Amino acid sequence: xxxxxxxxxxxxxxxxxxxxxxxxxxxxxxxxxxxxxxxxxxxxxxxxxxxxxxxxxxxxxxxxxxxxxxxxxxxxxxxxxxxxxxxxxxxxxxxxxxxxxxxxxxxxxxxxxxxxxxxxxxxxxxxxxxxxxxxxxxxxxxxxxxxxxxxxxxxxxxxxxxxxxxxxxxxxxxxxxxxxxxxxxxxxxxxxxxxxxxxxxxxxxxxxxxxxxxxxxxxxxxxxxxxxxxxxxxxxxxxxxxxxxxxxxxxxxxxxxxxxxxxxxxxxxxxxxxxxxxxxxxxxxxxxxxxxxxxxxxxxxxxxxxxxxxxxxxx
Numbered sequence: 001x002x003x004x005x006x007x008x009x010x011x012x013x014x015x016x017x018x019x020x021x022x023x024x025x026x027x028x029x030x031x032x033x034x035x036x037x038x039x040x041x042x043x044x045x046x047x048x049x050x051x052x053x054x055x056x057x058x059x060x061x062x063x064x065x066x067x068x069x070x071x072x073x074x075x076x077x078x079x080x081x082x083x084x085x086x087x088x089x090x091x092x093x094x095x096x097x098x099x100x101x102x103x104x105x106x107x108x109x110x111x112x113x114x115x116x117x118x119x120x121x122x123x124x125x126x127x128x129x130x131x132x133x134x135x136x137x138x139x140x141x142x143x144x145x146x147x148x149x150x151x152x153x154x155x156x157x158x159x160x161x162x163x164x165x166x167x168x169x170x171x172x173x174x175x176x177x178x179x180x181x182x183x184x185x186x187x188x189x190x191x192x193x194x195x196x197x198x199x200x201x202x203x204x205x206x207x208x209x210x211x212x213x214x215x216x217x218x219x220x221x222x223x224x225x226x227x228x229x230x231x232x233x234x235x236x237x238x239x240x241x242x243x244x245x246x247x248x249x250x251x252x253x254x255x256x257x258x259x260x261x262x263x264x265x266x267x268x269x270x271x272x273x274x275x276x277x278x279x280x281x282x283x284x285x286x287x288x289x290x291x292x293x294x295x296x297x298x299x300x301x302x303x304x305x306x307x308x309x310x311x312x313x314x315x
Contacts, residue, residue, distance in 0.1 A: 011142055013262045017255030018145040019210060022152060022203035023222060024229035024254045025247065029196040031230065032246075033160070034172040034189060036083075039094030039223060043101030044075045044197045045204040046219035050108040052205025053115045053214035061122050064205055072201020073194040075101060080190040106216055115214040122209035145206065149251060152199065157244045159195075168192045224278045229254035231285035257281065 023045060030038040048068035055064035075097060082093035109115055127144045159165045170178045171188040178185055200222075208214040233253025237245060264277050 009262045009266065011139065013258040014142045014255060015145055015210065017258035018142070018149045018251070019203055019206045020225060020229065020258065021149050021251040021254035022199045022206070023226040024233070024250045025152065025156060026196040026199040026203075027223075027226045027230050028247065028250045029156075029168075029192055029199075031227070032172075032234075033169055034192045034196075036090045036172075036189070036193070037094065038076075038079060038193060038196065039091060040075055040079045040097045040101070040193075040197055041094075041200055041223045041226060042219040042221070043098040043105065044072050044200045044219070045207075045222045046105045046216065047075055047101055047108070048072050048201030048204025049208040049214045049218050050105045050115070050204075050216075051201070053117055053208040054108060054110075056117055056120055056122060056205075056209055057115065059121065061120075061126065061209060064209070065123070065202060068201040068205030069198040070201075072204075073198040075201070076193040076195070076197030077190060079197070080193040083193075084186040084189055102216075109214065109216065113216040115208075117208065117212040117214070120212075122212065123206070124209060141210070145210075148206070152202075153244075153247050153251060157247055160243050164188070164191065221275050221278065224275070224282060225257070226254075228278055228282045228285060229257045231282060232256055235285050235288050 023041065026041065027038070030036050048071060051071045052064040052068040055061075055067045079093050079097045082088040082096060083090050088096070106113065124141055124144060127140045160169060167178065167183045168188045168191060170181070170183065171185045171192070175185045175189075178188070204219065207218065230250055230253060233249035233251070233256075234246075236252065236256075237249025260281060261274060261277065264274070269277065
């Protein structure tokens with residue numbers, strides 16, 4: 001067991017868990033808040049990775065974060081436009097944009113499938129050379145990404161408490177009802193999807209700087225990974241309660257998912273099988289509340305059966 005749980009695995013799981021938590025938060029907005037199945041995530045993650053890598057390669061690692069978020073928001077806007085203005089179903093809109101993004105992504109990367117960032121300044125290399133490493137040592141990457149995720153989580157919590165944020169939440173609950181309250185669901189859906197995909201783009205940019213490379217296929221299966229993280233968090237924390245609790249649960253789910261993947265790799269599970277592992281995690285996490293409900297029902301039925309038998313035996 002000591003060979004499975006090492007400090008390096010713990011650090012890596014925290015680092016990747018925090019980075020991918022941004023994608024899980026994006027699905028929290030689209031899937032949980034807006035009740036929209038947004039399949040733009042795979043292509044949008046690669047878009048953020050590509051844009052972030054190109055801007056970082058130009059010598060602007062901090063500007064790369066903003067550029068990735070803007071590009072992600074633009075992808076979200078196109079998805080929302082197809083849904084709200086052209087009447088395309090949300091799933092089909094996501095598939096259309098995701099398909100189109102493949103060509104856009106490879107064009108952004110200069111029609112190359114890979115961009116290397118070795119030798120370039122990144123957020124993490126600057127943290128290593130700066131005060132973050134001087135204070136926190138080898139944990140500078142964890143501190144860097146954790147600080148970004150905490151700031152994003154607090155900003156999202158604040159935003160969802162504003163009038164616009166509550167309008168977005170109301171739209172997800174009942175889009176038809178909000179129309180009678182002088183709220184334009186087209187606007188709220190557009191804002192929500194732009195915000196969600198901007199977080200996905202930011203996550204892609206951080207991964208590019210973290211891995212010092214950008215690959216055209218890096219976003220494949222990102223929806224499954226983010227969904228697994230989101231559902232794990234909801235299973236542990238619950239999908240009710242305060243907004244900040246649900247946000248923290250989503251982040252926790254992402255970190256736990258990375259721990260599960262790290263353990264699977266340490267147990268010699270082939271890297272090619274990680275997608276299957278992700279699918280199994282999602283299936284188990286989704287089925288868990290139903291299994292718990294059925295188990296509780298069977299337990300009550302058994303208790304009632306025993307009670308009736310005892311009454312008959314005493315009679």
